[in-house]
Amino acid sequence: MQRYGTVAIVGVGLIGGSIGMAIRARGLADRVIGIGRDTDRLDEARGLGAIDEGTTDPEGALDGAEVVVVCTPTDRIAADVCRFAASSHPDVLITDVGSTKRRIVEAVEADDRARGVFVAAHPLAGSERRGAAAARSDLLDGRVCVLTPTDRTPIDRRDRAARFWSSIGGRVVMLDPDAHDSALARTSHLPHVAAAALALSVPAGTIELAAGAYRDGTRVAASDPDLWVAIFRENPEHLIAALDEYRRHLDRFREALTDDDPGELRSLWSRARALRSRFREPGSR
Structure with a gap:
């Protein structure tokens, strides 16, 4: 199993924190650096064992990183990838965790530098909970991780990305970016809309009569609204x-x-x- 010197994780929330925990639990890197904008959250992630150190200075942290995992909101990923590619080592691998892929890939491929180092990814794991406090080292174990390389993606980066995601527990599947978005509109984005619509359809005065069906049918309606608004807006055609x-x-x-x-x-x-x-259930046999 490949070992890395430094892995940088941009955005150490549920997914980023779980990736960091998986890397550290498996001893896959000498250092896991968390990059964010809130020092308190970075300190929390370090205290929970998701990262070795945290910083609010991306450019300084990216120097020497072999792998950069971008876990920022879906509508920011493409710009972040292009920004980080410009300040990273030429041999870096940059990947992401975005829930949509086509628009991200198209935007990144318009940037010559970013196109040569990026492999789009989507680990199909998550929760209605958020933040590093909800992270788990086994969150990705046995879960499908979709990679969406195109004919413009360097083969060596594609293969490195596949090895990276496999090494932290993912079951790698390759798809065209638009095929990914079409499928996820039905298996993930639609269920979130349906959960929200169901929650809206039950008057507040009858909640005390709700039980398991309501709990299971509306669980993901407890998710972060900003995160899901961004995802919906990145994939409107397939979601409609x-x-x-x-x-x-x-x-x-x-x-x-x-x-x-x-x-x-x-x-x-x-x-x-x-x-x-x-x-x-993902991860089950």
Whole structure:
């Protein structure tokens, strides 16, 4: 397993903190440096064991880093990658954790320097919780990590990125950036919208009557709104298409209820149950 001298993590929250913990738990680097804008949060991350040291000076920290993982909000990633590429060692690998990929990749590939060192990634792991306090060293274990290289991505960087993400527990899958965004609109972004819509549909006065179905159906509606607004705005075309398909299925349930059609209700439910049975919790065998 490859060992690194220095890995820099930009944004040491839930995902960045978990990456740092995984690297340190496996002894994969001499130093893990956290880069952020809030010294208190960096101190917290260091105290939790997510990083060895923290700094608010990106340029100084990036000097000599072999790998830079950008864990900033989705709508800032492309600009951050281009900025960090300009001040990093020429042999650096820069990767990210953004929940959308096409717009990020297009923006980075417009920058000659950044294009040569960047491999876009999305580890499919997370929580409605946020911050380094929610980080875990095993968060990525067995989880799919999607890499979205293009024909302009250097092969050596692609292979290095695959080794890096595999070394911290990820199960690497390669996809086209737009194919990633289309799939994630349905498997992640739509469920977040649906959870929020469900939460909005339940009057506050009836919450005391809610139980497991409400808890499970609305869990991700507790996520950070700024994070999800940015993700939605980065992937509107695919999310709108997913919402249109979701609405068609809701309409079919409504029509079956209006027509008092138990056969159609049972058919819809049975098909949904069969599809749901194919899901396996990430990391499970």
